[in-house]
Amino acid sequence: MAFTATLETVSEATSKIILSGELDASTAPTFKAEVEKAAGTPMKRLVLDLRNLEYMASAGLRVLIYAKQKIGADTDLYVVSPQEPVLHTLTVTGFDQSVFIVPSEADIPA
């Protein structure tokens, strides 16, 4: 399944990366490149839209760690609408303690 990561600037305070397909070690560099692009601009929050992400290996978790370290502790990381198995991976690894997992973008403060 093809993987895509698309960066969008939602507002001055918010950037969004939309992920779809399968995120493994072969596709993680694409995601990491978008995180680097996003981190070039100061923001209050980085939103990751995961609703169409069907699979995520630990290579994806490593990019999340990288993102959090790159954008700084003051920037909030939001994960929107992860599919059940991806949510399970985020939960068993404790990532749900460091990122805000929300059911939809409406749950993100403006």
Place this chain on the structure above:
Amino acid sequence: MESLSVPGNLDSLGAIADFVKTAAAAAGLDKKATYKLRLAVDEVATNIIVHGYEESGLEGHLQILAELDDKTLTIVVEDIGAAYDPLQHMLPEDEHLKQPLEQRQMGGLGIYLVLQGVDKFIYERQRDRNLNTFVMNRPTTAEP
């Protein structure tokens, strides 16, 4: 017994995933168990490719075998890299998993997901090969 041989590079992960999904379907595993098994095999195959082959400047293949019996589906991943027991490497402890991401180390998450996902994981070194074995219990026929 089904088998697959792929070159030891990251482009092979897709073919490995397809092979595991096909074996899981033949074994009657549900969607959740299939995902977990695919994830476990993917994590170990990634380690072999990145550490066993690419970082060591070694070219080799991964041999994947699937064996089905009445009760279990067994997947074996073989490689010719240096001896590497994933279980001998640091597993994150509970404390570690509670740390905020900005303080996290990168290592150990993959093998943690392997052990979370399969019913049994075994590592063996046989002559010049690493054998990583994943066992999933097949669903029993539901009681009426």
